[in-house]
Amino acid sequence: MKRDKPKYKQIVDAAVIVIAENGYHQAQVSKIAKEAGVADGTIYLYFKNKEDILISVFREKMGIFAENVKEIIEKEITATEKLSKLIDNHFSLLYNDRHLAIVTQLELRQSNKELRSQINEVLKEYLMLLDSILKEGIEQGEFDRDIDIRLARQMVFGTIDETITSWVMNDQKYDLMKLAPEVHRLILKGMIG
Amino acid sequence: MKRDKPKYKQIVDAAVIVIAENGYHQAQVSKIAKEAGVADGTIYLYFKNKEDILISVFREKMGIFAENVKEIIEKEITATEKLSKLIDNHFSLLYNDRHLAIVTQLELRQSNKELRSQINEVLKEYLMLLDSILKEGIEQGEFDRDIDIRLARQMVFGTIDETITSWVMNDQKYDLMKLAPEVHRLILKGMIG
C-alpha cells in the first residue's frame, strides 16, 4: 500500500507546509516536491495528480479528528461531556498544528467544486459521529427532545468552524483553547443562558 | 460616480449569473462581458481588474443585507425579535436569489486570501450590526450578561452560514425559510432547551 510508505507521508506533510506558507494557488507541485525532498516526478508515483495530493491531505489529517472522536464516543461519560471533548479535540488539533489550521480553514476552501465535494465526503464521517453524540444526548434526556438533529449539528459545526476561522484570520494571536468551554456552554444553553 | 451608471449594475449582475452557472474558476472576464452585453474592454472602464468585479459583487449585494438590518435595528422591538428578523432577512435574501446564494456560499469562497480579506471588510459592517443587537439584548437583560459577544456572534453567524451552505449544497431542495424559527430557538436556548 502506497499510503504506508514513508514518502507518502513526507509528501502529504510537505503539502500542508507549502499550502499554509504560500496559499492554495501558489502551491505548485514543484514546491511541494522540493519541500518533501523528492523529484517532481516522484510525486506522481504516489499520487494520481495534484488534486489527489490535496484530497489526501484532508483525508489523512481529518482522519485523526474522526479517530479521536470515535474513542471519545466509546468512553462511559455523558453526551454533554462527549460534546465538550469533541470541541476540545477539534480546537486542540488545529491549535497544535498552525499550518494545518490555515490549510483547512482558509486554503482548502479555495479548491474547486470537484475537490470540495470529495472533501465533503471525508467530512461526512466526522459529522455522522457528531450526530451520534447528539442522538445519544437526546435519548438520555440531556438535550431537548424536540431539537432538529440536522440543524443542531449545523449549529455545532458552524460555531466551531466559524470560531476557528476567525482565530486563524486574526493570525492565531489569542488562545483558542480558552474559548472551548464558552463555545460548549453557548451551544448547550444558548444565549439566554 | 461609475457605480451609478447602468452598465456598472449590468456587469455586477452578469457576474453573479456567470459565477453561479459556471463556478468561480470558469467565470472568465470574457464570459461576464458577454452576459452583460458589453465588450471585454468595457469591463475595464468600470472596474480596475477582475478582483474588483468580485469584491463589487459582494459589496453591492451584501450592502442590502446590512441596509435591511439597519432598518430592523431601528424598530421598537426587543433584541430577541431583532435577532429573529435578522435571521429571517438573511435566509430570505438568499432564498429569493438562488444565484446569489450559490455565489456567496460556495463560489466566492474559492477566491484567494487577498479577495477574501476584502470580502471580510464588507462583512464586518454586517457583523457589527449583529454585535449591536447582541449588546442591546444583554443590556436589556434578554440575553445572559456573561456571554462573550465575539463568541456569541460567531455562533450566530456560523450557524446561519452553515445552515445556508448545507441548503445550497443539497441543491436548495428543501424550504430554507421553515428552518429560521428553529435556528433562532437553538441560538437562544441552546440544545438543552
Place this chain on the structure above:
Amino acid sequence: MKRDKPKYKQIVDAAVIVIAENGYHQAQVSKIAKEAGVADGTIYLYFKNKEDILISVFREKMGIFAENVKEIIEKEITATEKLSKLIDNHFSLLYNDRHLAIVTQLELRQSNKELRSQINEVLKEYLMLLDSILKEGIEQGEFDRDIDIRLARQMVFGTIDETITSWVMNDQKYDLMKLAPEVHRLILKGMIG
C-alpha cells in the same frame, strides 16, 4: 470566417516551414508563433489546438491538389491525358514547395492515429477524383475493362507517393519533374511495356 483572415494563412505557412526545418516532434507551438510573427496565444484565436494547426496545413495545401485535379477533369481530353496531368500536377506542386514536400512525405506521417485519420479524410476527396479518371478511362475503352479500380488507384497513388518520398529522402537532389512521363508510362503499360 477565420480561415480568410491573413493571420490564418500566416500561421499555416509558418507551420509548414517550422515542421520542414525542425521535424514534426520539434515543431513547438512557440516556434510556429515566432515564425509567423505573432504571440503564442494568438495561435489559439485561429486554431483549437496544435493538432488543429497540422490538420489545417494538410487541408489547405492538399486542397490545392484537389482543386487543380478538378480543373483537369473538366478539360476535354482523354483519361490518359488527365492521368498524366494529375501526375504532373502532383509532382509539380511538391517540386515547387520543398518545405511542403518534406512535411507531407515525411513529417506529417509521424503524427498520431487521430491526426492521420483526419488527414485521410482530406485525402479521400483527392483519391475519389483519381477514381473518377480511372472510371472514365475504363468506360472510354482506354484502360483495361477488367482492372480493379481500388487496386489500380492504389498502384497509381502508391507509385506517385513512393517516387516523391524517395526523392525527398534523397534530399531532393535530382529533377523530380523528369520522372513524371516514365511514371505515367509504367502505370499505363506496366513493366512489360
Place this chain on the structure above:
Amino acid sequence: MKRDKPKYKQIVDAAVIVIAENGYHQAQVSKIAKEAGVADGTIYLYFKNKEDILISVFREKMGIFAENVKEIIEKEITATEKLSKLIDNHFSLLYNDRHLAIVTQLELRQSNKELRSQINEVLKEYLMLLDSILKEGIEQGEFDRDIDIRLARQMVFGTIDETITSWVMNDQKYDLMKLAPEVHRLILKGMIG
C-alpha cells in the same frame, strides 16, 4: 551474442504486440517490459535505448522478408514468377501476423526521421533484392529494356505498400491474399492491359 538469448526475442515480440495494441505513442518502455515479463531495467541490458528496440523489431522481422526473397531468387524460375512470389511472400507474411502488419504499415511510420532513416537502411537490402529481380527480367527480355529500374522498383514497392496499408486501415477485413495476382498483373501489364 545478445541477439540469440531468449529474452532478446521475448522483448522484440512484446514490442510488436504492445505497439500494435496501443499505438506507437502509447508504447512505453514499461509496457513493453511488462508484456515481456521482465523489469524495466532489464530492457537496457539488451537494448541501448528505446529506439534500439524499435529498429530491432524492424530488423528482426524484415529480415525474414529478405531471407525468403533470397530463396526465391535462387529458384530456377522466370523473373516474372520471382516477382509474383515476392509479392505473395510480402502479402503473406503480413497477412499472417496482423500485429506486425499494423506495426510496419502504420505505427512505425510515426517514428522520427532518425529512426526512419535506420529503418530505411534495413529496407535497402530488401529493395536491392527486388532490383536484382527486375534486372534479371530485363536481361532475360521479360521486362521492357527501357524501364528505369529505380522507378520500376518504386512502382512495385509503392503499389505493394499502398495496397497493404489500405488493407490495414480498413481493419484487415477483406482477404489480402486474393489481391496478389491482380497486383502482379497491374505491375507487369499496366492499366491498359
Place this chain on the structure above:
DNA sequence: CATGAATGAGACTTCATTCAT
C-alpha cells in the same frame, strides 16, 4: 544478471489585461 524506485526535462494552453481604432 535482474530489479524497479527515483529522476527531471520539457511543452501546450488559458485568460486577464492592453491599446489602437
Place this chain on the structure above:
DNA sequence: TATGAATGAAGTCTCATTCAT
C-alpha cells in the same frame, strides 16, 4: 465611451533512463 484582437507568462504531468541493491 466602446471595442475586441492581440498579448505572453506560467504550471502540470509523462516517461526514457539510471543505479543501488
